[in-house]
Amino acid sequence: MELEYMLVENDNLKVAPKVDELLTLKAGKIVSDIENGSIAWSNELVAHVIELKTNGPAKSTDDLADKFHANIMEINALLQPLDLKLLGSASHPLMNPNTDTQLWKHSYSKIYALYNTIFNCKGHGWSNVQSTHINLPFYDDKEFEQLHAAIRVLLPLLPGLCASSPILDGQITGFKDTRLEFYKTNQKEIPELTGMVIPERVFSKLDYHATIFEPIKRAIQPYDKDKILDQHFLNSRGAIARFDRNAIEIRLMDIQECPKADIAICALVIEVLKALVNKEFCTLKEQKMWIKEDLFLILNDTIKHAENSKIENLEYLHLFGIESSSSVNEVWKHLYNAVKSKLHKSHHKAIEVILKEGTLATRLLKAIGNDTTEAHIISVYKDMQNCLKTNTLFQP
DSSP: OEEEEEEEETTTOOBOOOHHHHHHHHHSSOOSEEEETTEEEEEOSBTTEEEEEESSOOSOSTTHHHHHHHHHHHHHHHHGGGTEEEEOSSSOSSOOHHHHOOBOOSTTHHHHHHHHHHHOSOSHHHHSOOEEEEEEEOOSHHHHHHHHHHHHHHGGGTHHHHOOBOEETTEEOSOTBHHHHHHTTTTTTSTTTTTBSBOOSOOSHHHHIIIIIHHHHHHHTTTOTTOOOOHHHHOOSSEEEETTTTEEEEEEEEOOSSHHHHHHHHHHHHHHHHHHHTTSSSOHHHHHTOOHHHHHHHHHHHHHHGGGOEEOOHHHHHTTTOOSOEEHHHHHHHHHHHHGGGSOGGGHHHHHHHHHHOOHHHHHHHHHTTOOOHHHHHHHHHHHHHHHHHTOOOOO
16 A cells, blocks of 8 residues: 655745655665555655555555654654655645746656656656556466456546545635546556546456567657666556556546555455455456546546535446446445445544545545635645544645
8 A cells, every 4th residue: 555745834834845864864874665564655756756555465455544643743743854745635735836846856766767767757647646556466377367347447436535636726626526537637648658538447467468568568668768768667557467466556636635545445346346356246258348538437427526426327337236327426335335334443434534525636626615815725734634634634
């Protein structure tokens, strides 16, 4: 499990490209990775984003929120002399990526520089995006087939639970998940990398290599003369197969205001996927039949409207045991009720706040109202930022 946070200045929330200074304060020297017990810290593409991740596979999500929160508190204490803090949510509402972006200049900088040459990383889709990633394991082709089929059909619903990026450039964008709106075309120069975000109907390692990895290798060849880019990292679909570690990584989840929300969402998603794999709602054959184009149509509307997106496709809803048109919020309420008994009680309150009061994007928009002045936006995001300290959900 991986959570990404942005470093910002305390008073005005200006972007602070000082992750190298943070890591130096912790390690005593410039490093790219730090193992801090059960949680590891690492740099990202840009110098203002730090990634916190479980230090190896986690057996349970029950205590992960507390572990991540403890690391956030430690980081903020280290940042205090620099007058900096971490900021949650998937996008900075006031960042100017043209002037505020600095690439990571230390280890792996050659790779980041190549990405910048190909795609120009001084854009919201590259330097103003923080997400939560879940890595779910599989043992063999049979388990990969089951897991990939379940993840593919669940991906369109994720923004209805996780959207947290409704404001860019000081303006309400009209998309509750603006991060994913950029995600769709972020690598348009080489469309083979992202595809249609929803992965293709491939359910074995051999088919995955032939259908996804080989086209990526061919497409990147003219740009990567020194062959320094890895196919696992180039693959930018909303869920990517990591055959190097026998896991599928889900990448469509906006980060939230605090670990309690992130981990509760992850726990719910995991339990729903288990139910799909166990055929509690529908058969494996029914899950596998869905083509990426039809799933993308549902995802696209959810990117815009999040939990308020209306799903009229009854065949899709049938996958989850729902018989009539429903909002995405209603679908998640149904799924939550179906798996609630399997979720640790520590996750219940956070999920119920989201299902009752809306995604973080919805709650931020409620707090902003019609006042999009810079001062008001900063005030609202500072209130949200305080949720990192208390590990509680933002409720305007």
